[in-house]
Amino acid sequence: MNKKTIDNLNLNGKKVLLRVDFNVPIKNGVIQSDKRITAALPTIKKVIDEGGKTILLSHLGRVASSDDKEKNDLAPVAIDLEKKLGKKVLFVPNTRGKELEESISKMNNGDVLMIQNTRYEDLNNKAESKNDPELGKYWASLGDVFINDAFGTAHRAHASNVGIASNINESAIGYLIQKEIEMLSRGLDNPSHPFVAIVGGAKVSDKISVIENLLNKADKILIGGGMSYTFLKAQGYEIGDSLLEKDYIDLAKKFLNESNGKLILPLDHAISSGYKDNPREITEGINVPKNYMGLDLGDKSIELYKNALEGAKTVVWNGPMGVAEFENFKQGTVAVATAIANQENVFSVIGGGDSAAAAIDLGFEDKFTHISTGGGASLQYMEGKPLPGIEAINNK
Ligand code: AMP
Numbered sequence: 532m533n534k535k536t537i538d539n540l541n542l543n544g545k546k547v548l549l550r551v552d553f554n555v556p557i558k559n560g561v562i563q564s565d566k567r568i569t570a571a572l573p574t575i576k577k578v579i580d581e582g583g584k585t586i587l588l589s590h591l592g593r594v595a596s597s598d599d600k601e602k603n604d605l606a607p608v609a610i611d612l613e614k615k616l617g618k619k620v621l622f623v624p625n626t627r628g629k630e631l632e633e634s635i636s637k638m639n640n641g642d643v644l645m646i647q648n649t650r651y652e653d654l655n656n657k658a659e660s661k662n663d664p665e666l667g668k669y670w671a672s673l674g675d676v677f678i679n680d681a682f683g684t685a686h687r688a689h690a691s692n693v694g695i696a697s698n699i700n701e702s703a704i705g706y707l708i709q710k711e712i713e714m715l716s717r718g719l720d721n722p723s724h725p726f727v728a729i730v731g732g733a734k735v736s737d738k739i740s741v742i743e744n745l746l747n748k749a750d751k752i753l754i755g756g757g758m759s760y761t762f763l764k765a766q767g768y769e770i771g772d773s774l775l776e777k778d779y780i781d782l783a784k785k786f787l788n789e790s791n792g793k794l795i796l797p798l799d800h801a802i803s804s805g806y807k808d809n810p811r812e813i814t815e816g817i818n819v820p821k822n823y824m825g826l827d828l829g830d831k832s833i834e835l836y837k838n839a840l841e842g843a844k845t846v847v848w849n850g851p852m853g854v855a856e857f858e859n860f861k862q863g864t865v866a867v868a869t870a871i872a873n874q875e876n877v878f879s880v881i882g883g884g885d886s887a888a889a890a891i892d893l894g895f896e897d898k899f900t901h902i903s904t905g906g907g908a909s910l911q912y913m914e915g916k917p918l919p920g921i922e923a924i925n926n927k
Contacts, residue, residue, distance in 0.1 A: 532712060535703040535925045537574060537678055542583035544640055548674035549578060549705070550691050552681040552904070553589035553608045560607050568611055570904065574680045574705035575616065575643070582640040586674055587612075587620075588691050590659065590684065594650040609645045618643065626651050627669060635673055649691040659690045667694020680705025683905040685920035696923035704924055707904070712921065714901035715912045718880040723844035724750055729836075729867060731756035731886065732850030735779045740914035741849065746790055753795045753836050755852030755863060760825055762787065762796050763817060771802070771819035795839055799829030801853065801860055808857035827853025828863030836863075837870045846871050849882035849913060855889050864889050872898035882909035 551571040556563040578585045592603040609622035621644045623631045634644060652659040658666045667690040671677065677699045679685070679692050685708065688694075696702045704712070728749040730738050735758040745752050754762055757774035764770050765783035787794060799816060802823040803809040813829040814820070828836065840846065848871070852863030864886070871879050872895040879899045881887045883906035890899060903909035908918055 532709065532716075533926050534712075534921060535927050536709050537577055537703050537705050539927065540676055540678075540701060540703050542578055542581035542676065545583050545675040546586060546635060546638070546673065547578050547583040548586050548588060548670065548677045548695055548699070549575065550677070550679045550681045550695070551575070551587055551589050551705075552683045552707075553587075553605065554591050554683065555608060557591070557602075557607060562607055562611055565611055565615075567904075568608060568615060570707060571680060571705075572615060574678065574707060575612075577706070578678070579616070579618075579641050579643065584635075584638040584640060585643040586635060586638075587643065587645040588649050588670065588695075589681065590650045590689075590691065591648045592650070594648065594653045597654075600648075600651060600654070603648050603650065605645065605648045612643075612645070616643065620645055623647060632673070649689075652690065660687070662688050662690045662694045664694070666690040668698045671695045671698035674699065676701040676703070678703050678705050679920055679924060680707045681920070682708050682711045682903075682908050684908070685905065685918040686908040686911040688919040688923075692920035693923040696920075702924045704921060708921060710901075711903060711905065711909070712912075714880055715882075715903065715909060718845055718847045718878060718901075719748060719913060719915075722748065722847075723878060725843050726845040726847075727751045727753065727840055727843040729753045729755065729846065729848040729852075730850055731758070731852045731864070732884075733757040733774065735761045735776050735783060738850065739779075739782065740916070741910065742786060744913065744915040745847075746786065746793060749793065749847075751795055751839055752790070752793055753839055753867075755797065755828060755836070755867070756850055758850075759797050760819075762794070766796075769818040769820070770825065771821055771823040772805070773800075773819050773825040795835065797825075797828050797832035798835055799831045800825035801827035801829055801862065803860070806854075808859050811859045811862070826857065827860035828866070833863055833866045836867055840867070840870045840874065843874070843877055846874075846877055846879045847882065847913065848880070848886050849884065849910060851885045851889060855885060861889070865893060868893055868895055882906070882913055884910070
C-alpha cells in the first residue's frame with residue numbers, strides 16, 4: 532500500500548476531517564441497519580484515542596429537493612453513534628456557516644462533531660457530487676488533516692473526498708479503506724494460482740472492463756447471469772428471449788477468441804416463459820427454446836462451475852449467476868456461493884452488490900475472506916482503474 536494510513540499520522544490536538552460512509556437505510560427517522568456505523572468505529576475511536584478532534588462528514592441518500600433533505604437528515608445517525616461511542620457527538624445541522632465554524636473552534640481534544648449530510652450541498656448546483664472547487668476548499672479549511680474512510684464513494688470524485696484531499700496538506704486513508712484495498716489487491720494484483728474469477732449480472736456492457744482486466748490475470752473466468760447470453764449468441768447458439776446486447780456480440784467474439792479457453796459459459800439453463808418467477812424448467816443443452824428466457828444456470832452448468840472452482844487458491848466474484856431475486860432462479864448463485872464457502876485454503880473476495888447480498892443472506896458472511904462493502908468502488912478496482920477518492924490521498 533503506497534498511501535498514508537491513519538497510523539502514519541500524528542493526530543494529537545489536530546482537527547481531523549474524517550469522511551465516513553454513514554449512508555444507512557433510514558425509515559421515518561429510524562435506522563434500519565447500523566452496520567456501516569459499527570464498521571466506522573475503529574477509525575473514529577483511533578482519532579479519539581490519539582487526542583484528535585473528530586469532524587465527521589458523510590453523505591446520506593440523494594438530495595435533489597427539500598423533501599429529500601427531510602428524508603436524508605443525518606441527525607438520527609449522530610444519536611446512534613453517540614450511544615455506540617458512549618460519548619457526546621455534537622451534531623451541526625448545516626454543511627457550512629457560522630454555527631459550524633464556531634462549534635469546531637470550541638472543540639477539545641477527543642471531542643466528536645458531525646456535519647449534516649454532505650449532499651445537502653447538491654441543492655446548490657450539485658456542489659458536493661460535482662466536486663465544486665470552492666466547497667472542497669471550504670471544508671478543507673475547517674480541519675488540519677483529512678482521513679478518507681468511505682470506500683463506497685471512493686470511485687467518485689466528490690467535494691467531501693477528492694475536494695478536501697486536494698486542498699489540505701496532510702491526508703490518509705482509514706482502517707476500512709485500508710482493509711478493502713489490501714484484500715482487493717491481494718485477490719487481483721497478487722493472486723495465488725489457480726485463480727478463478729466469476730463474473731455475472733445483467734449486462735456485458737457493465738462488465739466489459741472487468742472481463743478484459745481479468746483475462747490477463749485469472750486462469751478461468753466463469754460467466755453467468757444475463758450477460759452469458761450475448762456470449763452464447765456470439766458462438767451461434769439459440770438464446771430465445773434471453774437478455775441480449777446486440778452491439779456487444781462482436782466484442783464477445785473477440786473475448787472468446789483471445790481467451791485461450793479461459794472463459795467458461797453455461798451448458799444448460801433454468802428457463803421461464805418471460806421474466807417471471809415460474810417453476811424452474813431446465814433446458815436439455817445450450818440452446819434456449821423460442822419464447823423462453825434463460826434466467827439461471829441449469830444443473831449441468833452448476834456442476835461445471837462447482838468443478839471449475841475446486842482447488843482454486845484465489846476466487847474473485849462479482850455479479851449473480853441468475854435472477855437471484857426470484858425464488859426459482861437463485862440456485863446457480865446459491866450453488867456458487869456454497870461451493871466457495873465450503874472450500875478450504877482459498878482466498879475469496881466478493882466485490883459488493885448483489886453477489887455480496889446473496890452470500891450474506893445465506894449466512895456465509897464469515898466464510899469468505901472478504902466481502903467488499905462498496906459495489907461500484909470494488910467493480911472499478913476490478914476493472915483495474917484507479918479510485919479517485921484514494922488516488923487523492925498522500926503517498927507514504
Ligand atoms: P449486476 O448489477 O450487473 O450485478 O446485475 C444484477 C442483476 O442482474 C440482478 O438484478 C439480476 O436479476 C440480473 N440478472 C442476472 N441474471 C439474469 C438473467 N439471466 N436475465 C435477466 N437478468 C438477470
